[in-house]
Amino acid sequence: MKNYTRDDIVRLVKEEDVEFIRLQFTDMFGQLKNIAITANQLDKALDNRCTFDGSSIDGFVGIEESDMYLHPDLSTLEIFPWRPQQGKVARMICDVYRPDGTPFEGDPRQVLKRAVGEAGDMGYTFEVGPECEFFLFDTDENAMPTTNTHEQAGYFDIGPLDGGENARREIVMTLEDMGLIIEASHHESAPAQHEIDLRYGEALTVADNIMTFKLAVRTIAKRHGLHATFMPKPRFGVNGSGMHINMSLHRDGRNLFEDGNDPNGLSKEAYYFIGGIMRHIKGMAAVTNQLVNSYKRLVPGYDAPVYIAWSTTNRSPLIRIPAERGGSTRIELRSPDSAANPYLMLAVCLKAGLDGIANQIEPPKSVDCNIYTMTEAQRRGLGIENMPGTLIEAVEELKKDGFILDVLGKHVAEKYIAAKEQEWQQYRAHVSEWEIRQYLYRY
Known part of the structure; x- marks a missing residue:
C-alpha cells in the first residue's frame, strides 16, 4: 500500500502530466463505475466534494435521496499504462458517503472495511490470495464479443497452442506497471481459458486489486482484438471460471493457522475457521456465486466444488488445504467464481470464519478421497451436503x-x-435454445 499524502497526490499529478483522474467505485453487483475529472478539479476531489447521482446506480438509493459523495482513497492512485503518455489518465478508488458525512451502507467497499475493522478489533489481520480465471474469446467483424476461439490449448500449454499467450503476457506486465505483484500466470484447462494469480495481501487491498485486474484484463484483451469475460460458464462442455480464494489470519506478523504439532499442521483457529465457512457456505453462495450462470459451473465433472466438505489431500471438496505449511499455511475456498463482487465475497468469508472461531465450530472429519466417485448413499453416510444448485436456492439459503x-x-x-x-x-421466463432443440419438433 502506498501511503500518499494530499501533497504527494498533487505533486505526482503535476509531475506525471496527468490530465484526467477517474474516481472509481464499485456497485453492489461488482461492476466498476467512475466519474472522470480534469486535473484542475483535483482539489475538489481531495476535499471529498465530488458528487454523483446515486439513484442511477442499481441497488444504491432512490431519487429522493440521490446525492452521494466520493471520498478518494489516496493510497490507490495509479496511472493507467495503456493511456496516452501526454495528458495521462490516473485513477483513485473511492468510498461512497452520504451528504451528512456518514459512510453509505450500500457501498460494498464499506461492507468489507467494516468486516476488516471488526477483525482488527479482535487482533486479526485477514490476508488473501485470489486465483483469477477468465476466457479470451474472438470478436466478430464489428468487434462485438463472441464465445468463439480458434485455439485448442489446455492446462499449462504454451504457444503457439496457447493463442492468448501474448495478450496474457501484456496483461501481467501492465498489472505490474500498476503496482500489482503477479505470482503466476498460465493457460487453464479449457480452450481460451486463462488464470492469473495475484499476490497475497490484506483483504481490502486485494479486493481493490481484483477490480483493477478486471479492468486491465478487459482493456488489454481488446487491444489484441479479443474479448475477456469473467462469466463463470460461457461455454457448455468445458470447465467454467472460478476465483479460488486462499485465506489466512495473522496476528503480530504470525500466521495463526499454523501449528507444527498438529498432524495436519493446522491450528485450532484454522479448524474453527473452516467450521465457520462450512456452517455458512449455503448462505454465502448467493454472494460468492451471484449469477444464474454461476450454477452452470457448480456441476459434477468440471473440477468445480459441488459438495460441502474439506480435505488436506484432494481437490474435489469445497475447501482444500494446500500442501505448504509454516508461514504459508492457508485455507483455499474453491467455490467463488470470477463474477463475484470481491468486497462482499471477502467480507462474508472473513466473518463466517471469525464466527467459527468465536463459537469454536468444529468442522466435520476431512474427506481425503475423491467425492465425485462416491455414490449418493456414501456421501449421505458421511454427512456430505450439496452446494445450492441454482441461484434461487442460494437466495433462499x-x-x-x-x-x-x-x-x-x-x-x-x-x-x-x-x-x-x-x-x-x-x-x-426466458426460452433457451436448448428448449427449442429439445421440444419444438417433438411436441
Missing part, C-alpha cells in the same frame, strides 16, 4: 442465514436479494 444477512447489512441484503430474485424470474 441467504434469507435463512441471519448471520450473513447481518454481515451484508440491511440495505445491501434487501436490495441484493430483490435484484437476484428478479434475475431468477427473468431467467425462468
